[in-house]
Amino acid sequence: MVKTVVKTVVKPGSKSEGIVKNLKANPFATRKDLAEATGLSIRGVEWNLKALTRAGVIRRVGPDKGGHWEVIGQA
Numbered sequence: 001m002v003k004t005v006v007k008t009v010v011k012p013g014s015k016s017e018g019i020v021k022n023l024k025a026n027p028f029a030t031r032k033d034l035a036e037a038t039g040l041s042i043r044g045v046e047w048n049l050k051a052l053t054r055a056g057v058i059r060r061v062g063p064d065k066g067g068h069w070e071v072i073g074q075a
Contacts (some may be wrong), residue, residue, distance in 0.1 A: 015040055016048045016057075020071055023058060027068040 016037040022029055029037075034045045049069075052058045057073040 015044070016052055019045065019048050019052065020057060020074075023069045024071050029069070029072065 007049055013037050019034055022034055022037045026033070031042050031045045031049070032038070034049075035042045037047065042047070049058070053060070055073070057071065059070050059072055061070050
């Protein structure tokens, strides 16, 4: 079995930047809210949130229900 490593690059002007902008305005936004605001599918939002978390741009504070997102870097 061969394992590969794929690095995700967050490009300026991308949908990821729109997600970060929305999270700054509303840290309690849900995936559904972000999908409607950016035009992505919910799965697309999930993928971008994971990429932004790995890149150190955002982090989740608290539980899935009742927690919020914190922007800690720049997209």
